[in-house]
Amino acid sequence: MTGPVSSRRWLAGILVLLASAEVLARAAHQADAPSAVTCRVRDDARRREFVLRRSDAPPAASGALEPVWQLSMREAESKGAWIDLLLPGAKPALTADTAKLSYRNANGGRQVDLEVSPSGSRLDVWVDHGLEVNVEPDLDPRVDRLSTDGPITAVDCTIGPQVP
DSSP states (O other): OOSHHHHHHHHHHHHHHHHHHHHHHHHHHHHHSOOEEEEEETTOTTOOEEEEEEOSSOOOTTOOOOOOEEEEEEOTTTTTOOEEEEETTOOOEEOSSOEEEEEEOTTSSEEEEEEEETTEEEEEEEEOHHHHTTTOTTOOGGGGGGOOSSOBOOEEEEEEOOOO
């Protein structure tokens, strides 16, 4: 069969192959790329540990392939239980040696600044449950505990693969 119908089928087949290759390439890149940052606060009475990682939450309903990121924290008072804060639209920049995230949501109740490099690390988190519960009604009230009360530089951070 030749003609316009055959040409359209051939073109549609090529487009499907290209789209499949793009999806596979993104998946392979994500598997190789660092996907989590773990920071432990030094000499901290609360024994805080923060992790920036991809969330298990599905990407936005818009069908975007971008992952949803979250900041999680556990401490002595939470007895090892993680307190999770979703960061919709966050786009951290992670390499093997550096990490950077500057995040502010629209209503201002979630702010995270993270910088990790071989020369040192800095973490600054501010969360206001009172503002955020209006947007996310089932938000854990413990998220306020993620607030660092200003920048912390006494943190040891590692960048690596996401641990389940």
